[in-house]
Amino acid sequence: MPSLTQAEAVRRAALLAVDSYAVELDLTRGDQLFGSVSRIRFRCHQPGESTFVELTGRPVAATLNGAPIELDHRDNRVTLPPLAADNELVVIAEGEYTRSGEGLHRAVDPADGEVYLCASSAPDNAQRVFACFDQPDLKATVTLSVTAPAPWTVLGNGAGTRGATESGSDAGAVARWEFEPVGPMSVYLFTVCAGTFHSRYREHDGIGYGWHCRASLAEHLDEQADELFTLTERAMDWYQRTFAMRYPFGAKYDQVFVPEFLYGAMENIGCVTVRDEWLYRSAVPDSERQLRAMVIAHEMAHMWFGDLVTLRWWDDLWLNESFAEFLGFRVVGEVSRYADAWGFFGVFRKLPGYQADQGPATHPVAPTDVPDVAHGLLNIDAISYPKGASALRQLAALLGEDTFFAGLRAYFSRYAYRNATLADLIGTLSEVGGVDLTGWADRWLRTTGVDVLTAHTRVDAAGRYSAVEVARSAPAGGPVRPHRIRVGWYPATGTGEGIPVTLPLTDDPVPVPELVGRPAAELLLLNDADLTFARVDLTPAELDRLGAVLPAMPDAASRAVVWTNAWELVRAGRWPAERFVELAATALPAEPSPGLPPSVLRLCERAADTYLPAERRDPALRVLAGLARVLLAGPHRLLAASVLARCAVTDEELELLADWRRGERVPEGVPVDAELRWSILFRLATLGLAGPAEIDAELTADHTAAGEVAATRCRAALPDVAAKRAAWQLLMADRSISNRHLAAVGEGFWRPEHAVLTDEYVPRYFAELPGTAAWRSPGLLLVAVGSGYPSTAVSERTARLGAELLARDDLAPMLRRKVVEADHEIHVALAARAAAR
Numbered sequence: 001m002p003s004l005t006q007a008e009a010v011r012r013a014a015l016l017a018v019d020s021y022a023v024e025l026d027l028t029r030g031d032q033l034f035g036s037v038s039r040i041r042f043r044c045h046q047p048g049e050s051t052f053v054e055l056t057g058r059p060v061a062a063t064l065n066g067a068p069i070e071l072d073h074r075d076n077r078v079t080l081p082p083l084a085a086d087n088e089l090v091v092i093a094e095g096e097y098t099r100s101g102e103g104l105h106r107a108v109d110p111a112d113g114e115v116y117l118c119a120s121s122a123p124d125n126a127q128r129v130f131a132c133f134d135q136p137d138l139k140a141t142v143t144l145s146v147t148a149p150a151p152w153t154v155l156g157n158g159a160g161t162r163g164a165t166e167s168g169s170d171a172g173a174v175a176r177w178e179f180e181p182v183g184p185m186s187v188y189l190f191t192v193c194a195g196t197f198h199s200r201y202r203e204h205d206g207i208g209y210g211w212h213c214r215a216s217l218a219e220h221l222d223e224q225a226d227e228l229f230t231l232t233e234r235a236m237d238w239y240q241r242t243f244a245m246r247y248p249f250g251a252k253y254d255q256v257f258v259p260e261f262l263y264g265a266m267e268n269i270g271c272v273t274v275r276d277e278w279l280y281r282s283a284v285p286d287s288e289r290q291l292r293a294m295v296i297a298h299e300m301a302h303m304w305f306g307d308l309v310t311l312r313w314w315d316d317l318w319l320n321e322s323f324a325e326f327l328g329f330r331v332v333g334e335v336s337r338y339a340d341a342w343g344f345f346g347v348f349r350k351l352p353g354y355q356a357d358q359g360p361a362t363h364p365v366a367p368t369d370v371p372d373v374a375h376g377l378l379n380i381d382a383i384s385y386p387k388g389a390s391a392l393r394q395l396a397a398l399l400g401e402d403t404f405f406a407g408l409r410a411y412f413s414r415y416a417y418r419n420a421t422l423a424d425l426i427g428t429l430s431e432v433g434g435v436d437l438t439g440w441a442d443r444w445l446r447t448t449g450v451d452v453l454t455a456h457t458r459v460d461a462a463g464r465y466s467a468v469e470v471a472r473s474a475p476a477g478g479p480v481r482p483h484r485i486r487v488g489w490y491p492a493t494g495t496g497e498g499i500p501v502t503l504p505l506t507d508d509p510v511p512v513p514e515l516v517g518r519p520a521a522e523l524l525l526l527n528d529a530d531l532t533f534a535r536v537d538l539t540p541a542e543l544d545r546l547g548a549v550l551p552a553m554p555d556a557a558s559r560a561v562v563w564t565n566a567w568e569l570v571r572a573g574r575w576p577a578e579r580f581v582e583l584a585a586t587a588l589p590a591e592p593s594p595g596l597p598p599s600v601l602r603l604c605e606r607a608a609d610t611y612l613p614a615e616r617r618d619p620a621l622r623v624l625a626g627l628a629r630v631l632l633a634g635p636h637r638l639l640a641a642s643v644l645a646r647c648a649v650t651d652e653e654l655e656l657l658a659d660w661r662r663g664e665r666v667p668e669g670v671p672v673d674a675e676l677r678w679s680i681l682f683r684l685a686t687l688g689l690a691g692p693a694e695i696d697a698e699l700t701a702d703h704t705a706a707g708e709v710a711a712t713r714c715r716a717a718l719p720d721v722a723a724k725r726a727a728w729q730l731l732m733a734d735r736s737i738s739n740r741h742l743a744a745v746g747e748g749f750w751r752p753e754h755a756v757l758t759d760e761y762v763p764r765y766f767a768e769l770p771g772t773a774a775w776r777s778p779g780l781l782l783v784a785v786g787s788g789y790p791s792t793a794v795s796e797r798t799a800r801l802g803a804e805l806l807a808r809d810d811l812a813p814m815l816r817r818k819v820v821e822a823d824h825e826i827h828v829a830l831a832a833r834a835a836a837r
């Protein structure tokens, strides 16, 4: 379908002012289709002109100002006749439920057969639900009514009221729900969730909060409700206090755990949707709870950044996401027990940000070239989120926090319920701060690439610094960026000290006189406390000492800087991947923060799977499994159990895992629950130590949505020809597969252990993938490349096939972007392997 271009959006915004939508949905028409009526009141500034309304579905009838109009519906657009000054357009349509998480998604819970619907409208999928002017700067009030099966709960952006039960048609009894008007709002923030939800409610400070999940997860919501509500309430208090403004969308705030949600969560006004894997049904490490807390705070930040003041066009996605990312971590650090939020941010979010910013698909935080919505969608990535958030941390440091937040308050009051751009934000902050920030914004937000900070030191005969300077190099061709950093001095004894240093807009190295005369450090860490977005050099001698230095460093964010930059050296082929794994084995047992080990361990697995030649993978896995067994005795035991389940290689370890599944030799404090049982089974299936019978038996014991996905992953991981053939069919040809199952197939299919078995599929992947773009939505393409790419087939051939695919000029934007990224990772892995030899 043609994607709305920026030029079309500008033209239409100049022509129209939209006042209101009255949307009626009929969810009682069976398992394929739903009905919609969209009644749009809008004004036209040039009567007699025409435009179009978007609809991805089948229009049944339409009237403009009471007169029927001929349905000129091509692709996703209905062309309108000449407009009057004041207009009422009514479009009656029928839409299809999706399986991709875009538009109105329909999921069936295998646990009990219950149906759950959820509308995801961003960035241009409101048109899959009802006819609309699908662009963010045509805000209007939206009033929703829904007819649904009588037993269902229906949730929307506004507060809903259920009417009396009526006898319906074939579908049985129905009920009609009426929702309070919301807005003015952008239609990409529209949602409706419907099904037999289990709900919990709590009121705090005049706002009614709701948490909802599917019925089969009710016991888990009941058990976790207090934690969820408490976090929600504290975060809302923080935002209202800091922004000096009440929550701007009425007196209710729902959060809904949604099956098969495509992304992590979505900031629909008054009704945030969240992937329901985050309602835990098994024991999880604290890092998972920290992540969920961050997501709650992130989506809530959007109620101001995005929902109240909305980007005018998708080139300013960062105005939504960079702020929500920054505040999500910041607020969790202040209102929860997870005080190490910036350390977590460093390894979990910024590290991929550095990776993305040094890859071929990078773009400025605030790009100027987003020609259509399809290209805007591509920037939901590690640049718009963590790099942008890092830039905002720098900006807050530059202005001072008080001025920074005063500027944001002024921005909200100036642009409330309207749209804004980069220039509007920077203009307001400049005004409030009394400093022109245009140059800062140009250097930080309009450029790409990572600055590198290097220390130049001289040490005297007594082992003391006689000179220390910080030098900075900008990415090729880029301008120098200003930085406010801390230089961390970590001596052989003691906990070290961070010295503030400002790097102004000059190329000259900046001296650090405070360090002169001090003993030379074991580690001199530029970007201590992780205040800026820059790579820092670690010397070979420093790398050798990290195992001793890391456990003595008191600040999680600083330790995250060490891990990030050590990893950068692995990726650059300057430090063998095995050394990184060994460092983890040395340092993680002493790591107190819950936020760091999961990311570091994932990197270790990635190093073993892709950055080491095949024959050196098992030795690295043995180190990891050994580390996991050490961690089993400490606070990271839940994490350790899952790592052992993924990395076990020796007979003894595999027998131990098999025993765990039988409830034997289980370490204290490690419940062998559904998720861990599936993890172990996946490992055993991958190695041919369990087969279809064990998978079927496990699924019988855990006949849930999560169980079905896990079973799909296990079946794709069976090391035999027939299993791979069946998995391939699902991966490349099944048009009804859900996003979750598609991802699971990809994860199971390309196991490093199965290189011989899957070898013939590598060229087939590149040959068949482009054809799937004809019937796959952007969301499913994202998964088909994200999880389906042969990332473990690290070879010159895979690189060549990637290059050949990218040489085609007919790839859909999402397909091209994801392949560019995945192909780059093959090249990185090849370089890392070359260095490992």
Ligand SMILES: [Zn+2]
Binding pocket: 267, 298, 299, 302, 320, 321, 324, 325
């Ligand atoms: Zn967001």
